[in-house]
Amino acid sequence: MSLNKDGSYTGFIKVQLKLVRPVSVPATKRVPQAGRPHPQGVKRRTSFYLPKGTVKHLHILSHTRASEVIDALLRKFTVIDNPRKFALFERSEKDEQVYLRKLGDDEQPLRLRLLAGPSEKVLSFILKENETGEVNWDAFTLPELHNFLLILQREEEEHVRRLRHRYARCRQKMQEALATRTPG
Template identity: 80%
Template sequence: MPQLVKLSFCTSPVKDEPLEWEKPILSQTEIEQKIKEYNSQINSNLFMSLNKDGSYTGFIKVQLKLVRPVSVPATKKPPSLQDAKRPPGKNQAVKRRTSFYLPKDTVKHLHVLSRTRAREVIEALLRKFLVVDNPRKFALFERAERHDQVYLRKLSDDEQPLRLRLLAGPSEKALSFVLKENETGDVNWDAFSMPELHNFLRILQREEEEHVRQILQKYSRCRQKMQEALEARPLG
């Protein structure tokens, strides 16, 4: 069973042991009972519904915590849902792209099936935000707060987020979902296209120029205050 990777807070005691929680396989009767319990605990209309074929549908909320900019088509007309679902071909190649940072901690609700996999959730999120980056650049994580500790676990492609939501209940502390860059160490720049890398360089240059401007302003203010203090002192 995959383990949860701990992210410790400075104000919380650090524990070395990983945290796991059981994910049992439920019978159809148990699923029906779980859905009733889940719906009775939520304070919104984001209910789960049992289908005739034994599957169920419901909502999951995903928080986007992306550090790097994403790429979108540099066109006035956004792609339709049919275009997004269609496999890429020569006529559909994205010739021009532009990069931007998604707003920090953007949140999106998705209506999914119990059999919807984590990889499909990532692809759906990218379609909704018109992101044309390779879905393999991103990963879906489950986040849990236990005993004043925060834990993250990367979901495998075939895991079913709605099933995890049902098993954990509606509490966001018990379970929430986060979309992050799919990396465990250094950035694999070879995975990015030439237009993306050029956009990153332009963004980096703008950030550097802004940082230099702020530093110059800071020292200019300090120099001015020192000069004013010197001028205010009597001579001799």
């Protein structure tokens, strides 16, 4: 780390990316064929999984906020997903237990790193999907939302099919039991 004249300081933080879902990046640009103009305003994207254990070092200022670190990481990998889909976590180890804590958007990772000292067991940073328990639907594109609806519809149809099958078996067993018994 180095101290600046204004009292702030700069330094590096190391962030491990532990993303479970694929990220979206701009698709490679293709040259339009003659007579087939490329429609304007159409954003092409492709999705892929970042390799497990990907680590990125960022050179930041002491007043750089966690939300700005997320933005910088996404820019470095040209990820075009909404930054609100991601969160920066601090990871610490104590008594062979691992603790994760989601950083607030305004927290300053370089200050935390300085206060924790050099040991990565005491403090390290991880970028993960934002798991607040509540889904921020505004962060998804229309095609992603349509896919969610299709998946939910398929799950619902499968659940209804299983329930109908279960009740049909119960009905059949009751009818068999009624048929084998004599009245009175």
